[in-house]
Amino acid sequence: MIRMRRFTRGGGLVAFLVLAFAASAVAAPAGQPIRIGGTLALTGPLGPTALLHKLAGEMYVEELNKGNGLLGRPVEWVLLDDQSKPELARSLYEKLITVDKVDLIIGPYATSGILAAMGVAQRYQKVFVHHSFGMPHLAKYEMHFATAAFGPEPNRTIPTTVFDALAATANPPKTVAIITSKFPSAQFQSFGAKEIAEKRGLKVPLYLEYEFGTRDWGALAARVKDAKPDFVWIGALGLDGNQMLEAMKKLDYTPPRHFHLFPAPGPLVVAPDGKQALSVTVFEEHPPFMNNPGAAKLIPLFRERAAKANVPYTHVDTQVAGSLAAWQVLEAAVTATRSLDDKVLAQWIKKNRVDTIIGKLRFDGPNNYGDDLFKVKQVQDGKWVVVWPREFAAPGARLLPP
Amino acid sequence: MPSVTLLGQALVSGVLAGGLYALLALGLSLSWGLLRLVNLAHFALALLGAYLTYQLGHAFHLAPWVSAAIIVPLFFVVGMGLHVVFARFRVTEFTSLLVTFGLAVILESLIQWFWTADYRRYETPWASASVRVGPLFVPVLESLACLTAATLALGTWAWLRFTYVGKALRAAAEDAAIAGAFGVNHRRHAFVLSGISAAYAGVAGTFIALISTLAPSQIWVWLGVVFAVVIIGGLGNPVGALLAGFLIGASESVTMAVAAPAWAPLVSFSILIGLLVLRPERV
Numbered sequence: 001m002i003r004m005r006r007f008t009r010g011g012g013l014v015a016f017l018v019l020a021f022a023a024s025a026v027a028a029p030a031g032q033p034i035r036i037g038g039t040l041a042l043t044g045p046l047g048p049t050a051l052l053h054k055l056a057g058e059m060y061v062e063e064l065n066k067g068n069g070l071l072g073r074p075v076e077w078v079l080l081d082d083q084s085k086p087e088l089a090r091s092l093y094e095k096l097i098t099v100d101k102v103d104l105i106i107g108p109y110a111t112s113g114i115l116a117a118m119g120v121a122q123r124y125q126k127v128f129v130h131h132s133f134g135m136p137h138l139a140k141y142e143m144h145f146a147t148a149a150f151g152p153e154p155n156r157t158i159p160t161t162v163f164d165a166l167a168a169t170a171n172p173p174k175t176v177a178i179i180t181s182k183f184p185s186a187q188f189q190s191f192g193a194k195e196i197a198e199k200r201g202l203k204v205p206l207y208l209e210y211e212f213g214t215r216d217w218g219a220l221a222a223r224v225k226d227a228k229p230d231f232v233w234i235g236a237l238g239l240d241g242n243q244m245l246e247a248m249k250k251l252d253y254t255p256p257r258h259f260h261l262f263p264a265p266g267p268l269v270v271a272p273d274g275k276q277a278l279s280v281t282v283f284e285e286h287p288p289f290m291n292n293p294g295a296a297k298l299i300p301l302f303r304e305r306a307a308k309a310n311v312p313y314t315h316v317d318t319q320v321a322g323s324l325a326a327w328q329v330l331e332a333a334v335t336a337t338r339s340l341d342d343k344v345l346a347q348w349i350k351k352n353r354v355d356t357i358i359g360k361l362r363f364d365g366p367n368n369y370g371d372d373l374f375k376v377k378q379v380q381d382g383k384w385v386v387v388w389p390r391e392f393a394a395p396g397a398r399l400l401p402p
Numbered sequence: 403m404p405s406v407t408l409l410g411q412a413l414v415s416g417v418l419a420g421g422l423y424a425l426l427a428l429g430l431s432l433s434w435g436l437l438r439l440v441n442l443a444h445f446a447l448a449l450l451g452a453y454l455t456y457q458l459g460h461a462f463h464l465a466p467w468v469s470a471a472i473i474v475p476l477f478f479v480v481g482m483g484l485h486v487v488f489a490r491f492r493v494t495e496f497t498s499l500l501v502t503f504g505l506a507v508i509l510e511s512l513i514q515w516f517w518t519a520d521y522r523r524y525e526t527p528w529a530s531a532s533v534r535v536g537p538l539f540v541p542v543l544e545s546l547a548c549l550t551a552a553t554l555a556l557g558t559w560a561w562l563r564f565t566y567v568g569k570a571l572r573a574a575a576e577d578a579a580i581a582g583a584f585g586v587n588h589r590r591h592a593f594v595l596s597g598i599s600a601a602y603a604g605v606a607g608t609f610i611a612l613i614s615t616l617a618p619s620q621i622w623v624w625l626g627v628v629f630a631v632v633i634i635g636g637l638g639n640p641v642g643a644l645l646a647g648f649l650i651g652a653s654e655s656v657t658m659a660v661a662a663p664a665w666a667p668l669v670s671f672s673i674l675i676g677l678l679v680l681r682p683e684r685v
Contacts, residue, residue, distance in 0.1 A: 043510070045619045047519035084619070182664060210663040213623055216651065218415025218541075219658035226408045239521055239615045249530035250541040251411065267521050267615060273530070311520050 029069025033076040034340065036061075036330070037102030039092045039117070040109050044084025045213065048238060048264060049319055050109040051311065053131065054079065056323035057106070059298070059305050070334050078102055086116035093120040103340050106326060111135055111185040118144055127333075127342040127349070131326040132319065134185025134262075136369045143346040145363050147325035147356065148318075149282055151372030152365050155192025158280055158374055159233075162193070162259060163200055165278075165376040165388035165399055166231065173230030173257060177206040179220060179244070180235025186261055190235030197233075205229060212237065217247035225253040236260040245273035256402040266313020269379050276400055280374040282358040283321035284386050286394040294357045298324055317384060325356035404660050407537045412659030413652055414538055420631075420651025421548025422613065425606040426624055427631040427643040428554055429599035435638020436575040437592055438495040439488060442502040444603050445621045445628070446509035447477060451607020452616055453513055456524040459611075466526070466608055473604040481600025482593045489589065506621055514618040522616040529612070547609040554602060555644035562640070567591055575638060626667070627654075630674045649673065 038057075041050035061077045069075050078100055082089035089108045096102050097120065105121060107114050107130020114133040121128035122141040131147045133139060134154065139146065151157050166172050176197045180190030187209060194207050206227040210220060221244060224232055232255040234241045241260035248254060259278040260268060268274040283289050285299060299316050302324075306314035332354045333345040350368065353360045362370035376388035378399060385394035404412075426448055433441045451473050458469040484505075487493075493501050532539040562568035573581040574588035581588060614620065631650055635642030653673060654666040 042519065043514065043619060045617070045623075047514070047619055048521050048617050051519045208663055210658075211667065214663065214666075215623060215627070216415060216419040216655055216658070216666075218419065219412040219655040220663055222408050222411040222415065223404075223659060226405060239617075242523075242615060246530055247415075250532045251539045252532060252534070264521055267523055270525075271523075272525075310518050312522070313520075 029065060029067075029072055029074040031073045033074040034070050034104070034334075035076045035078050035100070035102040036104045036106055037078040037080075037093070037096030037100055038106040038108060039080045039082035039089050039096075039113070041084035041113065042079075042081035045238070046084040046110050046113075050084075051309075052306070052319050053109050053323040055305050055309055055311070056302060056320045057327060059301055060324060060327040063298075063301070064331065070331065071338060071340075077106075082108055082113055084110075084113070086112040089113040090116040090120055093117045097124045097126060104330065104334075104342075104345075106330060107131060107133070111183075115139075125342055127346045129326045129330050129349070131322040135188050136367050139367045139369075142368070143342065145329060145346075145349050145368055147322050147329060147358070147361060149322075149325075149358060149361060149371065149373035150369070152367055152369040154372060154374075155189050156196065157372040158189055159193035159196040161372070161374060161388065162233075162278070162280065162376055163196060163202070166257070167200075168388070169399055169401055171401060173202065175203045175205055175227075175229045176231045176233060177224050177227045177229035177255075178204060178233045178235070179206070179208040179210065179224065180233075180261075181212050181214075181237050181240055182209050183212045183235075183237050186235040186237055189261060190233060193233050193235075214240070217243045218250070220244065221247035221251055221253070224248060224255065225251050229255065231255070231257045231259070233259045234261065237262050238264045239267055241277070242267050242271050242274070245271065245277075249273050264313075265315070265317050265319075265384060269313070269382060269384055274379050276402065277379045278399075279377050279384070281318045281377045281384065281386060282373045282375070284317060284377060284384055284394070285315055286385060288392060289358075289386075292357055292359070294324075294328065294355070295321075298357060315384075321358050325358050325361065328356040329354045329361065408659055409656065410538050412655045414540055415544075416652035416655025417648050418541060418544035418548050418651070419655060420647035420649065421544065421551045421644075422606070422609060422647075423624075423627055423631045423651055424555060424635075424644040424647030425547055425551040425602070425609060426628045427635065427647060428551070428558065428640055429602035429606075430628060431632045431635060431640065431643045432558070432595060432602075432638060433599045434632060435636070436571050436595055437485075438575070439493065439498040439596075440495060440502065441599065442499065442625075443484070443505035443509065444502075444599065445624055446506035446513075447480070447600055447603035448607040448610060448624075449616070449618070449621045450509055450513060451477060451604040452611035452614070453517055453522070453607075455608045455611035456522050456616060457517075459524050459526075460522075466524075466612055470605065470608040473608065474601045477604035478597040478601040481597040481603075484600065485593050485596035488596075489592070510618050510621050517616075517618070519618055524611045524616075526612060543609070543612050547613065550605060550609070551644055551647065554605065555640040558598075558640040562638075567594065571595055572638070627670065630670055634674055634677055 061075050064075045080092045105126050111134045114130045128144045133146050136152050241263045303314045333348050337344050337348045353362045375386045375392045377384045378387045385397040386392050387399040430444045433439045455469045458464040531542040570586040571591050631646045635646035650670045653669050657666045657669045
């Protein structure tokens with residue numbers, strides 16, 4: 001009896017250990033890979049920012065495969081280069097769906113490419129999660145889902161957030177100069193800024209639109225200097241803001257306050273003229289954003305990968321966070337529905353809130369948009385910190401006056 | 403109505419931008435006009451020169467003029483090497499477009515492979531330096547680029563006008579067979595000219611590194627405007643390229659100062675179309 005009891009006790013212990021191990025260990029994914037197709041602007045003028053989306057996607061897929069993959073199967077990201085050309089993005093999505101026969105698709109980088117690919121997704125009724133689309137009113141496809149959390153009217157809500165932040169300072173601006181790239185999303189939101197500024201009683205002595213790819217910033221800088229605004233809104237893409245600030249500096253002029261809509265975050269934060277530059281973001285590497293468990297895990301991994309890839313600015317902000325959120329939405333939908341059926345996935349995404357690195361996203365508003373999650377950030381002591389709304393501000397940070 | 407100061411500042415900015423256009427246009431104009439090779443790889447070489455200047459400055463802390471002293475002779479050799487390939491495969495004016503386009507794409511890929519697609523900025527203390535002249539501000543680096551363009555343009559003009567090699571090159575461009583009959587060794591001179599064109603790309607690259615932020619796709623940013631400068635200036639005409647650079651730069655800049663900035667390319671390309679209509683023999 002004693003022996004039997006001992007055996008039973010010992011066997012129970014072994015069984016417990018086996019069960020505990022089985023519960024804690026994750027089975028390696030097996031079987032045919034789930035192929036997720038997409039393009040990014042790996043070359044061309046959008047290349048510098050798209051590189052960050054590539055690194056984020058590669059890292060996410062690698063992490064998925066280190067775990068249980070999707071539905072127990074490994075994940076393969078079929079990534080093609082759309083060369084920053086929307087017409088090429090459209091053709092490549094056609095190829096991914098009809099020739100490569102991928103199981104799922106994920107969006108390319110930037111508004112024009114996404115809009116081009118959305119038409120293809122719609123034709124083949126593919127669920128289409130994307131991360132960097134700036135004109136929600138044009139996204140009419142019922143199975144598209146954006147993790148660029150602009151809300152349905154960013155031309156109204158983003159300028160309102162920015163002007164609210166400025167209005168809360170001791171010396172709010174009275175005049176605003178707006179110069180913007182003609183790149184569709186930048187122009188759309190910057191024109192909204194003009195309307196919002198005028199509605200709030202601010203004077204807009206200068207509103208200019210310049211071509212995407214402008215080389216000579218001297219004349220534009222001279223016009224801004226001539227207008228003597230209290231605040232300059234630059235509908236900037238990539239390095240436009242840096243070049244504008246440099247050109248103004250050459251005229252011995254620094255605007256009292258300057259805002260950059262879609263800047264390349266690295267160059268602006270290290271530029272001598274970038275001090276106190278303002279922008280908007282959905283994520284920065286400080287609390288409360290870093291309190292998100294997903295962020296705590298993914299951010300160090302991304303930074304390590306970016307450093308290895310020789311990327312000068314390795315911090316995670318809007319672009320990378322939006323990209324990771326897109327993968328998180330796709331993963332959540334597949335895991336919850338245990339399906340790869342586009343319609344099933346779309347229905348699930350539409351009905352559920354998804355916990356992502358940038359917060360809980362919902363897709364049940366106009367054109368499948370949820371809330372505008374953008375906050376105002378500022379360059380302070382050589383890094384970006386959120387300064388508005390106050391509940392999202394970095395510890396001890398506030399919008400610094402000029 | 404724009405103020406006189408704004409107009410003056412726009413004019414200064416435009417002329418100086420035109421200097422950089424001219425610097426880029428010089429080598430292209432020479433190879434197109436005198437070798438009958440439309441060298442699209444010239445833009446890629448210029449950007450490679452810019453990245454090398456950045457790398458030498460960033461990693462080895464070499465002053466840009468020291469970098470230029472390394473890059474320019476190196477590019478001269480590269481230019482001669484390229485001409486060996488062009489001569490070996492009997493590349494013509496039309497096929498040179500295709501071949502050099504391919505070369506430019508390869509160079510762009512190599513640049514992206516080594517430096518990634520992310521932006522690179524060569525920070526220097528003089529990046530934003532300006533000299534005040536009355537109410538106007540004259541940027542130092544752009545002025546230096548403009549001065550260099552003027553010196554090279556005038557020096558090249560004098561070389562083509564007064565030296566035996568220059569005269570031989572011009573004669574061969576007019577009629578290679580007749581020039582050969584008069585003892586001109588066109589092939590040997592073509593190597594020298596190809597080297598010089600590439601070396602000029604290296605000079606332009608050094609200034610691009612100092613003035614601009616670098617990204618691999620910038621190779622194509624200059625293409626349209628520099629082609630306009632070369633054609634307006636006249637093929638193989640260095641002084642023409644310089645003046646055309648000033649004209650295009652100033653017209654674009656003044657347009658940006660008085661009208662919608664998006665109209666600037668419209669003005670410069672209208673000048674080009676007008677000139678081609680009135681004087682089609684320029685190409």
